[in-house]
Amino acid sequence: MALLSARRPVLPRAVGPRRSRAAPALTSAVVLVLYAVYSLREHRRFGTSGYDLGIFAQAVRSYAELRTPASEIRTATAPPGFDGDAYPLLADHFHPVLALLGPLYRLFPHVEVLLLAQSGLVAVSVYVISRAAQRHLPHPGAAVSVGLAFGLCWGLQQLAGFDFHEVAFAVPLLALACRAHLDGRWRAAACWAACLPLVKEDLGVTTAVFGLLLMRHHRRGGAALCAFGAASTVLVVCVVLPAWAPDGRYGYLNQPHAQGVFEGWPVKSLTLAALLAVTLGLVLRSPLAWLLLPTLAWRLTSPNPAYWGPELHYSAVLVPVAFAALIDALRRGARMPHFAPLLVALVLLPGQPLRDLATPGFWEDSPRQGAARAALRLVPDGVRVAASNSLAPHLTDRARVRLVARGVLDRPDRPDRVAPVDWIVADTRDLFPAGAVGAVLHRAEVLGWHRIHEEHGVVVLRRPDG
Structure with missing residues (x-):
């Protein structure tokens, strides 16, 4: 198996360097439209949430206002x-x-900018992978079939299906680094990989592993990249993050979950099986597969069950590596129809978020959604407001938003402190944080807040002296 082989890999072989870029560009454009339309409509129908779109919207708004990133929603x-x-x-x-x-x-101070940016980052990565397939695979249809299979892969769809996340930036960076590696452009590969620690703290380990792979071809550049990735991880996790943390600790090192490494493997196996399925197992026949190990290692050994399964956004960084490894395996002589990954992606499609684009109900507004829009219109610009999870990201552009959570109205440890919000807008069916909406609404009415709107379970209250 090439994953375990120390044999020097074959040199990159450019099959069609002069082929038109129209096919990759068209493939990328199709994926861009699919993701953008889905994301915007999902937000429009209140399918996004304060955790996490609202938090990232507040972070980006902070940068736009030349402040360090901070979030009122995250205080919950x-x-x-x-x-x-x-x-x-x-x-x-x-x-x-x-x-x-x-x-x-x-x-453009609108939260939709984040959703469109994420769709654009996915589309850029589709173009990069399509060009890599076009250059290194002999079949003229490989650029379209591999590019579409990549764009429709479950890991990227789950990224779009759950709001916006910073790892969207890692997807094109990994695609560019892996493509440069396939092309034999070692310095370019190192440069792209060196940007990964700026996306999220765990990706420094992936950078270090990339450096180890490069050492077989460019010893000095690979060693420097490996050292940089390892040093950046230690610096960020042990110094930078604790320095910003109010309690002086990096909270994700000690999570309050009791599960062990040997638990949850029926769920963990689904993630591994889905990753192997999209490449029909050929991902293991390329040395690039080593780049999957850092992300898989921290996820599968974590005590937090949220990291184990194929849902959510955590698998997005695996997808560009898997498809680059697939292209590498095929150019090395592995035999597989070029359209096979696309067939797998289409078979899995009914269980993925983009399936909703073909569902009539996805395009129809419910009475609850109409009530939510009416409630949001009652909240003035610039006020301090507590919003429930599904409503919060619709207010972050024009108000200071906190989450409807216990303690948002008053603090037992600070009875002298004025309530940090003047308005409450809540959907009584929001389940996160558990039980918080009902408790906060009850507490507000005990304190004499005015209920100025209620329709289909969506409630607006105003502080009596607000």
């Missing part, structure tokens, strides 16, 4: 003892790459 799950108005997000995860969206948000 801040460590014990935190008493600030907004939680410093560089204490949560290290993602300075989000600053790139600051100027764009300043020009």
Whole structure:
């Protein structure tokens, strides 16, 4: 198996370097439209949430206003003892790459900018993978079939299906680094991989592993990249994140979950099986498969069950590596129809978010959605508001938003403190945080808040002296 082989890999073989870029560009454009339309409609129908779109919207708004990233919504799950108005997000995860969206948000101050940016980042990665397939695989249809299979892969669809996340930036970076590796452009590969630690703290380990792979071809550049990736991880996790954290700790090292490494393997196996399925197992026949190990290692050994399965956004960084490894395996002589990954993606499609585009109900507004829009219109611009999870991201552009959570109206440890919000807008069916909406609404009415709107379970209240 090539994954375990120490044999020097074959040199890159350019099959069609002069082929037109029209096919990759068209493939990328199709994926861009699919993801953008889905994301915008999902937001329009209140399918996005304060956790996490609202938090990232507040982070990008902070950058646009030339402030360090902070989030009022994130205070709902801040460590014990935190008493600030907004939680410093560089204490949560290290993602300075989000600053790139600051100027764009300043020009177009709407949360939809984040959703469109994420769709664009996926589309860029589709173009890169399509070009790699076009260059290294002999069949003229490989660019379209491999590119579409990549764009429709379950890992990327799950990224779009759950709001916006910083790892969207890692998808094109990994695609560019892997393509440069396939082309034999070792310095370019190192440069792209060196950007990964700016996306999220765990990707420094992936950078280090990429450096180990490069050492077989460019010893000095690979060694430097390996050292940089390892050093950046240690620096960020042990120094930078604790320095920003109110309690002086990196919270994800000690998560409050009791599960062990040997638990949850029926769920973990689904992630591994789905990853192998999209490449029909050929991912293991390329040395690039080593790049999958850092992300898989921390996810499968984590005590947090949210990281184990194929849902959510955590698998997005695996997809460009898997498809680059697939192209590498095919150019080395592995035999498989070029359209096979696309067939697998289509077979899996009914269980993925983009299936909703073909569902009539996805395009129909429910009475609850109409009531939610009417409620949001009642909230003035610039006010301090507590919103429930599904409503929060619709207010972050024009108000200071906190999550409807216990303690949002008053603090038992600070009875002298004025309530940090003047308005409440809540959907009584929002389930996160558990039981919080009902408790907060009850507490508000005990305190004499005025209920000025109620329709289909959506409630608006105003502080009596607001």
